[in-house]
Amino acid sequence: MDRLEAPAFTLRQLSFLVCAADEGTIAAAAARLHASPSAVSEAITELERSLGTQLTVRRRARGLTLTSTGADVVARARALLASSLELEASLRGAPGELVGPITVGCYPTLAPTILPALLQGFGRAHPRVELTIVEATHDRLQGRLEAGQVDVAFVYDTLIPGEPQRAKLFELPAHVVVAGDDPLASTDAVRLEELVERDLILLDAPPSSEHTMSLFAARGLAPRVRHRVQSYEAVRALVGRGLGYGILVQRPANPASYEGYPVAMKEIAPPVAPVGVDVIWPGTPAPTARSRALIDYARSLPWSVPR
Known part of the structure; x- marks a missing residue:
């Protein structure tokens, strides 16, 4: 039998490199680690x-950046570290038990x-299974799947960079929200x-803001935006006080x-195209058994959404 040789580097060194690449500075990586x-x-x-090669460029004022070789090593290190953690998790649980x-990731609304x-x-x-939640808009989820920082995410079906x-x-289609005492509250539907x-009280968080503006643009209209807020409940609160519609x-x-x-939810006439809600996960590496179980569980739920 051929003698197995251990690599000249350690998993600890790889994990420190990956963390430094994610954080951008040695100090930030040290704090996280x-x-x-x-x-x-x-x-x-x-x-x-x-390894006999330069992986990083470290400048006191500019932090840490990866060389081209460093970027390749970090990508390979992520997969190696994930496999190591998966091995550790599988040994901690009983046969067939999901552990780890x-x-x-989840869009806030x-x-x-x-x-x-x-x-x-x-x-x-x-x-x-230890579930950690990261609430982030689509633009802030960008790259986190590929970087291995998010295993599974729940998002609107607009484009997420990469190939998840x-x-x-x-x-669901978008709807109009008006105050309970607004004359439009008693109508069956509202035309833009x-x-x-x-x-308009605009939910100013990608992709919600772009979607709202596109509904008006498709009909040659331009809404009058009074306030921009980044919270779903802030929109409803301002609408409830009669400061606009959402x-x-x-x-x-x-x-x-x-x-x-009180607020009232009214359909848009004529109807607008519905917005899909998707569960997404990285294309590579393949999801772990526990991530796959979470995806399957989410798909099995009878999502009951008020209409």
Whole structure:
């Protein structure tokens, strides 16, 4: 039998390099790793010495950047570290038991709809899986799947850079939100032409803002934006006080704003195309068994969304 040889570098050195690449500075990586900056710097230097090539460019004022070789090593290191963690997790659990971490990304306005049922049901079925939640808009999720920082994400079906795998969970058309005492609250549906002279409370978070503006643009209209907010509940709160109307997709069962002011959800006439809600995950490497189980569980749920 051929003698097995150990590599000249360690998993610890690889993990320090990956963390430094993610954080952009040695100091930030040290804080995340709960190590000293000198320990992180020395580990990366020793890794470069072992591999016989420069992996990083470190400048005090500009932080740390990867060389082309460094970028390739980081990509390979992520897969190697993920396999190592998967091996460790598989040995901690009984045969067939799912054990280990999953980082779940979720668009903020989807969180109240997606996360409660998902965390409760999946958590009960797999109590030794550690779920970490990252709420982020689509632009902030960019690159996190490819970087291995997010395992599974729940997003609107607009473009996410890269080539993630995806499956549709449900879809809904956008609707108009008006105050409970607004004359439009008693109508069956609202035409966008009726709104252009009114004040719009815009949910200013990608892709929601772009989607709202595109609905008007498709009809040759330009809405009058009074306030831009980044919170779904902030839109409903301002609408409830009569400060304008909103265009939203998610439909909470509660017919009142956060403050208790009544609001009404009205369909748009003529109907607009629905917006899909997808679960996505990296194309490579293949999802772990626990991530695959989470994806399958999400797809199996009978998503009941108020209409």
